[in-house]
Amino acid sequence: MLLLIEQCLNGLQLGLLLFLLAAGLTLVFGIMDLVNLAHGSLYMVGAYFAATFTALTGSFVAGAVLALGATLLVGMAVEVIAMRRLYGRDHLDHVLGTFGLILFFNELVRLFWGPEGRTVSLPAWLNTAVQILPGMYYPTYRIAIIAVTLAVALFLYLVVMRTRVGMLIRAGASNREMVGALGINIKLLYTLVFGIGAALAGLAGLMQAPILTVSIGMGENILILAFVVIIIGGIGSIRGAFIASVFVGLVDTVGRAFLPELFKLVMSPAAASAAAPAVSSMLIYLLMAIVLVLRPEGLFPAPGR
Amino acid sequence: MTDLLSIRNMVAAALIAALALIPVYCNLSGNFFLLSLFTRIVILALAAVSLNLIMGFGGMVSFGHAAYVGIGGYAVGILAHEGVTSGLVQWPAALAVSALAALLIGALSLRTRGVYFIMITLAFAQMIYYVGVGLSRYGGDDGLTIYRRSQFGGLVDLSNKTVFYYLCLALLLATVYLVWRLVHSRFGMVIQGARSNERRMRAIGFPTFRYRLACFVIAGTICGLAGVLLANHSDFVSPANMHWTRSGDLIVMAVLGGMGSVLGPLFGAVAFLVFEELLPVLLDLVARPFVGHPILGKYAAHAGEYWQIVFGPLLLLVVLYARGGIDGMLASLRRA
Numbered sequence: 304m305l306l307l308i309e310q311c312l313n314g315l316q317l318g319l320l321l322f323l324l325a326a327g328l329t330l331v332f333g334i335m336d337l338v339n340l341a342h343g344s345l346y347m348v349g350a351y352f353a354a355t356f357t358a359l360t361g362s363f364v365a366g367a368v369l370a371l372g373a374t375l376l377v378g379m380a381v382e383v384i385a386m387r388r389l390y391g392r393d394h395l396d397h398v399l400g401t402f403g404l405i406l407f408f409n410e411l412v413r414l415f416w417g418p419e420g421r422t423v424s425l426p427a428w429l430n431t432a433v434q435i436l437p438g439m440y441y442p443t444y445r446i447a448i449i450a451v452t453l454a455v456a457l458f459l460y461l462v463v464m465r466t467r468v469g470m471l472i473r474a475g476a477s478n479r480e481m482v483g484a485l486g487i488n489i490k491l492l493y494t495l496v497f498g499i500g501a502a503l504a505g506l507a508g509l510m511q512a513p514i515l516t517v518s519i520g521m522g523e524n525i526l527i528l529a530f531v532v533i534i535i536g537g538i539g540s541i542r543g544a545f546i547a548s549v550f551v552g553l554v555d556t557v558g559r560a561f562l563p564e565l566f567k568l569v570m571s572p573a574a575a576s577a578a579a580p581a582v583s584s585m586l587i588y589l590l591m592a593i594v595l596v597l598r599p600e601g602l603f604p605a606p607g608r
Numbered sequence: 609m610t611d612l613l614s615i616r617n618m619v620a621a622a623l624i625a626a627l628a629l630i631p632v633y634c635n636l637s638g639n640f641f642l643l644s645l646f647t648r649i650v651i652l653a654l655a656a657v658s659l660n661l662i663m664g665f666g667g668m669v670s671f672g673h674a675a676y677v678g679i680g681g682y683a684v685g686i687l688a689h690e691g692v693t694s695g696l697v698q699w700p701a702a703l704a705v706s707a708l709a710a711l712l713i714g715a716l717s718l719r720t721r722g723v724y725f726i727m728i729t730l731a732f733a734q735m736i737y738y739v740g741v742g743l744s745r746y747g748g749d750d751g752l753t754i755y756r757r758s759q760f761g762g763l764v765d766l767s768n769k770t771v772f773y774y775l776c777l778a779l780l781l782a783t784v785y786l787v788w789r790l791v792h793s794r795f796g797m798v799i800q801g802a803r804s805n806e807r808r809m810r811a812i813g814f815p816t817f818r819y820r821l822a823c824f825v826i827a828g829t830i831c832g833l834a835g836v837l838l839a840n841h842s843d844f845v846s847p848a849n850m851h852w853t854r855s856g857d858l859i860v861m862a863v864l865g866g867m868g869s870v871l872g873p874l875f876g877a878v879a880f881l882v883f884e885e886l887l888p889v890l891l892d893l894v895a896r897p898f899v900g901h902p903i904l905g906k907y908a909a910h911a912g913e914y915w916q917i918v919f920g921p922l923l924l925l926v927v928l929y930a931r932g933g934i935d936g937m938l939a940s941l942r943r944a
Contacts, residue, residue, distance in 0.1 A: 403923030581742020
């Protein structure tokens with residue numbers, strides 16, 4: 304039972320991290336109608352920045368803040384230099400152009416940081432465990448991740464639903480031309496949205512940095528997960544992205560933890576330990592395929608699309 | 609179309625002639641690396657031609673086409689591992705499994721449109737990728753070595769590099785001809801019509817879903833054949849062949865070559881792999897004067913390793929400024 308709770312917390316944490324990636328992706332998708340495969344590269348860049356700035360400043364928090372700002376700038380630069388030219392093109396063009404950007408960023412990172420991975424160590428006050436239930440300890444850092452991502456999600460919700468910029472973002476998602484015709488500087492809005500998306504991806508990357516090794520190509524697998532999330536949630540919907548990311552995080556983590564046991568009930572132990580990892584990796588793709596077959600527009604399609 | 613001697617046709621003819629002469633050159637010069645490279649080019653061109661059939665003509669952007677390369681390869685690998693080395697069993701089995709997989713994936717995926725289609729094909733390819741990783745009896749993550757290439761009872765010897773190359777080239781040219789006939793047939797017209805306006809095609813009485821599905825299965829089967837050849841060429845299959853970036857490579861080849869024509873992907877595959885080999889050499893040459901430089905020196909010494917820094921933006925430029933790909937550029941030369 305304790306194991307189940309712990310795995311659910313892990314799943315929640317993965318899901319919330321996915322939400323940070325998916326939120327930027329779905330905003331860019333919903334507003335600029337752009338498929339951005341290079342979103343995972345920004346996640347990677349954020350993690351590398353965090354590693355460098357943490358080493359420079361000697362403090363993880365200062366490093367993280369600096370990395371966040373740096374990723375925001377990189378994102379806005381990418382938008383101004385490259386992405387801007389892809390708006391209004393075919394989705395295939397987006398896939399191809401941003402695929403080129405992935406190659407570019409991977410090699411650029413190899414050039415600057417070298418081929419070997421980086422590790423980021425946590426400050427002592429985060430590197431502890433808290434007793435959350437009698438007899439059950441959970442790492443402080445993971446709780447911090449859950450708290451930060453929930454706060455970001457709430458902040459994002461308030462910005463999008465309650466502020467003027469958020470109103471423009473929503474208006475841009477449902478009718479771009481009209482927003483432009485009303486005299487809004489749509490180019491600036493796009494750069495801003497892309498930058499925010501990049502910063503969110505960078506935040507996810509830098510928060511993962513102490514848990515995983517920072518390495519080249521780290522953004523690619525999680526990017527695919529983020530795409531699964533926004534497809535399940537419905538493109539352009541932040542609410543859909545939130546629900547879907549928590550769902551995907553839970554299914555993935557809990558599936559990996561308990562499928563082997565479940566399989567052992569019906570198969571020989573050898574067959575179960577061979578089949579279970581593969582099946583649990585496939586689980587979320589299966590989920591996505593089922594959702595798309597039943598609801599080809601995702602669970603919560605954004606209005607006006 | 610009527611101008612048989614257009615620059616585009618001449619270049620295509622020259623390319624095919626050059627491909628046919630490669631083994632002659634390699635045997636004379638003893639440069640078998642080149643033969644191996646071009647065998648790979650021809651095989652990947654076959655896969656790209658099949659992708660172009662659904663993507664360029666059918667408007668179905670499959671981001672999971674590498675899955676069939678893997679399925680075809682694993683069919684050969686698994687049968688060989690279990691002692692069935694006859695190509696007469698292996699090849700039909702591989703094609704049948706690829707076709708079946710394409711039928712299942714297509715039947716489900718073709719219910720969606722646009723980005724959702726791109727992503728659902730990616731999802732299925734990922735599932736098949738993880739099946740490959742999970743096949744622990746057949747090497748799992750590490751892949752499976754094939755100790756004996758497909759046997760054809762002494763009829764053709766696939767371990768002879770020249771013979772194998774010509775077999776691949778012949779299959780490629782046969783496929784190009786087949787796809788060309790297909791695209792210009794009534795079937796092909798329906799497929800292209802469904803790309804431009806599916807609702808209208810349905811309104812005039814074509815069951816477009818079935819047509820598109822048939823097209824999807826044909827493409828998957830051809831790509832499975834490419835997988836069979838690739839497995840025989842590298843004597844090895846692994847899940848890495850099915851990684852989503854491999855599917856991306858196939859899209860790059862098709863678009864780089866030009867999706868509007870049957871031969872486009874052939875140009876694209878040649879350009880892609882030649883770039884992959886030449887760009888590092890070129891970068892090394894450019895960087896050589898800087899090797900002793902106090903700051904730039906350590907980068908310049910390995911400049912070739914970073915070729916993708918150039919290749920990535922190049923792709924972006926192709927997308928932005930050369931929409932018809934190589935084929936489009938060749939076609940526009942005639943008008944100029």
